[in-house]
Amino acid sequence: MPAQPMPEHPRLLFTPSSIAEMKDRVARYDWARERWNALKRRADDVLDDPIELPPRGGNWWHWYASPRNGAPLRTGEQIGPWRWEHVSPVDGEVFLGDPSEPSKDYDGVAISGVHSRYARIVLDLGIAHAMTGESGYADKARDVLLAYADKYLSYPLHTIRGEERIGGGRVGPQTLDEAVWLIPICQGADLIWDRLSERDRDEIGSKLLIPAARDVILPHEMGVHNIQCWKNSAVGLVGFLLGDDDLIREAIDNPTRGYRRQMEGGVLPDGVWWEGAWGYHFYTVSALWSLTEAARNCGIDLYGDAFRRMFEAPLNLVMPDGKLPAFNDSGTVDLRGSAPIYELSYARYGSERFADLLSASGATSDYALWFRLGDLPAATARTWTSENHTGSGYAVLARGEGADATWVCLKYGPHGGGHGHPDKLNLALYAHGELIGLDPGTARYGQPIQAGWYRTTFAHNTLTVDQTSQKPAEGRCLAFGSSDGVDFAVTQAGDIYDGVRFMRSVALVSAGLIVVHDRIDCDRDRTLDLAMHLEGSWEQVPAGEPWSVPEADGYRYLRDSTTRTSETTTLGLRVSDALRASVLLASGEPTEIITATGVGDHTEDRVPVVVFRRRGNRMSLAWCVALNGAPKSLKSEGTIVEAVDATGKRWRLDFGGDSVAVLDAP
Numbered sequence: 001m002p003a004q005p006m007p008e009h010p011r012l013l014f015t016p017s018s019i020a021e022m023k024d025r026v027a028r029y030d031w032a033r034e035r036w037n038a039l040k041r042r043a044d045d046v047l048d049d050p051i052e053l054p055p056r057g058g059n060w061w062h063w064y065a066s067p068r069n070g071a072p073l074r075t076g077e078q079i080g081p082w083r084w085e086h087v088s089p090v091d092g093e094v095f096l097g098d099p100s101e102p103s104k105d106y107d108g109v110a111i112s113g114v115h116s117r118y119a120r121i122v123l124d125l126g127i128a129h130a131m132t133g134e135s136g137y138a139d140k141a142r143d144v145l146l147a148y149a150d151k152y153l154s155y156p157l158h159t160i161r162g163e164e165r166i167g168g169g170r171v172g173p174q175t176l177d178e179a180v181w182l183i184p185i186c187q188g189a190d191l192i193w194d195r196l197s198e199r200d201r202d203e204i205g206s207k208l209l210i211p212a213a214r215d216v217i218l219p220h221e222m223g224v225h226n227i228q229c230w231k232n233s234a235v236g237l238v239g240f241l242l243g244d245d246d247l248i249r250e251a252i253d254n255p256t257r258g259y260r261r262q263m264e265g266g267v268l269p270d271g272v273w274w275e276g277a278w279g280y281h282f283y284t285v286s287a288l289w290s291l292t293e294a295a296r297n298c299g300i301d302l303y304g305d306a307f308r309r310m311f312e313a314p315l316n317l318v319m320p321d322g323k324l325p326a327f328n329d330s331g332t333v334d335l336r337g338s339a340p341i342y343e344l345s346y347a348r349y350g351s352e353r354f355a356d357l358l359s360a361s362g363a364t365s366d367y368a369l370w371f372r373l374g375d376l377p378a379a380t381a382r383t384w385t386s387e388n389h390t391g392s393g394y395a396v397l398a399r400g401e402g403a404d405a406t407w408v409c410l411k412y413g414p415h416g417g418g419h420g421h422p423d424k425l426n427l428a429l430y431a432h433g434e435l436i437g438l439d440p441g442t443a444r445y446g447q448p449i450q451a452g453w454y455r456t457t458f459a460h461n462t463l464t465v466d467q468t469s470q471k472p473a474e475g476r477c478l479a480f481g482s483s484d485g486v487d488f489a490v491t492q493a494g495d496i497y498d499g500v501r502f503m504r505s506v507a508l509v510s511a512g513l514i515v516v517h518d519r520i521d522c523d524r525d526r527t528l529d530l531a532m533h534l535e536g537s538w539e540q541v542p543a544g545e546p547w548s549v550p551e552a553d554g555y556r557y558l559r560d561s562t563t564r565t566s567e568t569t570t571l572g573l574r575v576s577d578a579l580r581a582s583v584l585l586a587s588g589e590p591t592e593i594i595t596a597t598g599v600g601d602h603t604e605d606r607v608p609v610v611v612f613r614r615r616g617n618r619m620s621l622a623w624c625v626a627l628n629g630a631p632k633s634l635k636s637e638g639t640i641v642e643a644v645d646a647t648g649k650r651w652r653l654d655f656g657g658d659s660v661a662v663l664d665a666p
Contacts, residue, residue: 059108271309
């Protein structure tokens with residue numbers, strides 16, 4: 001359709017006034033001058049380089065892992081045109097790519113990196129031109145854009161499995177990859193748009209931008225999803241760049257997938273992105289902001305409350321060391337590493353909490369060069385307290401100050417869709433500077449270990465029934481609060497297995513003592529396994545017999561497995577040179593206690609695992625994690641009677657001359 005009235009170029013990443021503000025930062029602040037000089041060097045370094053676009057589109061980075069141990073590969077020596085060695089960092093084994101088989105097309109993954117580099121080159125050159133006015137930067141960016149315009153339609157449409165169909169890309173193997181690549185292409189093109197001839201603009205628009213947005217990205221619909229957010233931003237930026245109102249409306253107002261629908265349906269009440277993985281939370285923020293900012297520059301305000309809450313949620317749920325746990329399809333996320341995007345949120349929302357994170361991170365970035373508002377206030381120390389985040393379903397019990405505080409998170413909320421893990425009432429534990437109770441996180445999706453370990457219930461700190469994973473479910477928090485100095489959460493797992501009811505209560509007795517009571521009731525006899533995966537290494541573990549590892553998913557990755565049966569046990573754990581811990585169990589009934597090592601970052605990274613196993617229709621036990629040697633004992637006191645026909649058990653926890661009672665009553 002005809003171009004719509006729009007502000008002058010640039011209008012996507014910057015406006016003429018924001019470029020003037022950036023120049024002022026460079027003049028006033030040493031850090032800004034350093035960032036600008038680094039960016040300018042990147043642009044200068046490519047001015048004389050030949051433009052050699054890859055002969056084909058790239059491949060899926062989730063294939064890029066060792067088929068032996070699941071560890072991500074690294075690109076080694078180039079051995080031919082568009083061919084490299086691909087090296088396992090674990091054992092140094094070298095793999096060669098096979099383009100005929102997508103799961104082994106490692107060269108295609110390296111080619112994806114080359115395409116990404118060219119997109120960043122266009123953006124760097126565009127910024128360098130905007131800051132200096134020098135035509136050489138604009139001319140080089142123009143040459144890259146025209147090279148892609150000439151080649152783009154010759155790249156076959158392909159998916160992660162090499163299929164020529166909707167959902168695939170030309171530059172990348174998914175519409176996601178196409179969108180991530182297209183955004184900096186648009187932002188860079190916008191910065192030199194007025195330097196281009198009418199013919200150049202038509203060539204780039206008709207052969208590159210419009211085909212990518214309209215023909216590749218738009219036909220693939222994802223609903224409310226992190227991928228759709230990237231696609232919306234790419235389509236919207238093409239629309240704002242070219243003044244195409246149809247593309248702008250599709251990106252923002254489409255009722256099933258547009259920006260407004262993403263914010264309405266994807267952001268939980270407490271600001272967590274609905275997929276429940278911190279990596280995808282920030283990945284979604286990274287997708288949203290470029291469209292949000294471009295719309296603002298063109299007179300449409302999308303900086304609403306939901307987007308603000310997305311920046312606040314990680315601050316509410318971060319661990320004392322500044323990291324977010326590896327829930328669902330995510331690794332551990334260092335919030336300080338994600339701090340650069342808070343430059344934008346601070347500039348637009350002005351929250352002191354955002355400024356505090358930026359001050360605490362102590363780093364500058366391109367985002368600071370682009371958006372920072374003057375000097376930041378000094379960072380303040382944080383005192384940790386317990387909070388129940390009901391919107392996303394995380395009950396956090398916390399105590400202490402700074403990085404040495406104790407932090408326990410009980411995960412009971414929504415499943416998280418396709419990126420969710422079957423781990424209702426999973427428990428993460430951080431204390432004294434160490435992550436002690438581990439969530440497995442994720443592996444590259446193309447590797448068998450992703451389904452065989454990381455996505456199994458058994459890999460998490462929760463209940464597995466009959467050696468099969470839980471169903472997707474949403475649990476409930478039944479009680480949360482504090483009594484006599486003890487913070488507690490009582491939760492129920494929801495419909496994780498047919499005929500099974502699982503309740504978990506957790507109490508933070510002190511900064512060095514976490515008590516857990518688990519109760520499972522079943523409609524028939526079942527095999528009930530409660531697992532805990534821990535940092536460090538076993539020490540002072542009671543003698544046991546070798547345990548035959550089942551071939552079931554999750555279980556088959558165990559090593560060094562031994563078993564013993566007892567009503568009580570104490571297991572010693574060496575977390576680090578400075579920190580020792582104990583896991584104490586009191587079940588009141590004979591319980592099989594299995595110790596082993598499980599999988600950490602890959603199959604050769606071994607972490608301690610304990611499994612409390614019982615066969616029956618009911619299981620009730622108390623256990624605790626004690627730091628630096630306390631408490632001395634945890635033992636059952638037998639049956640108590642609270643009322644007629646209401647029987648249960650009581651445990652007494654002795655430590656330092658004091659005691660805590662744990663009560664299990666129906």
